[in-house]
């Protein structure tokens with residue numbers, strides 16, 4: 001829930017001797033300048049203009065600017081514009097901008113790191129893969145680099161699909177004891193199609209990425225992974 005509203009803050013007040021109250025005929029008035037502002041969660045976020053009124057110190061009657069005596073309009077307008085808008089009226093905006101730049105910087109660094117990992121692949125890098133053609137809800141799985149040789153990269157895959165991107169395997173999940181290779185061009189295509197959604201390196205033991213699940217070769221035939229593009233399916237010794 002977002003709580004927002006319009007607030008107003010008194011910036012200046014000054015007595016005006018010559019203007020008497022139209023309500024009680026008191027001999028003087030007080031001129032008051034307000035800053036109006038938009039607030040988010042009670043924090044002034046940005047100013048939306050100033051307001052000037054005449055008030056009566058005796059009966060509290062308020063006269064709006066448009067009803068000011070003609071000979072007071074000019075000096076009151078000058079007074080209103082001469083009162084500066086306090087900087088803290090932009091507090092909320094400053095917080096929002098700081099937050100946006102923080103998030104943007106974070107994601108920029110993540111992107112840089114990811115593309116650096118991708119351009120300089122290493123054995124044991126783990127790729128989180130998104131398979132949009134997977135018909136079950138489990139569209140995410142992992143590939144782990146087992147070998148890099150010339151123009152081809154060998155991978156192993158984990159056993160299970162996941163319904164969301166994650167940076168660790170379930171306790172019963174692990175990478176299988178088979179590897180297959182793709183050409184670097186094919187891997188680059190996966191990356192450009194956003195099928196590689198994250199790259200993990202220097203992960204710790206709790207990620208489960210070092211776990212190997214021994215499986216038989218039949219599993220490979222069952223898999224939905226894109227083995228048509230893969231070559232050299234081998235048992236990992």
Ligand SMILES: [Zn+2]
Nearest residue numbers: 021024056059
């Ligand atoms: Zn009055």
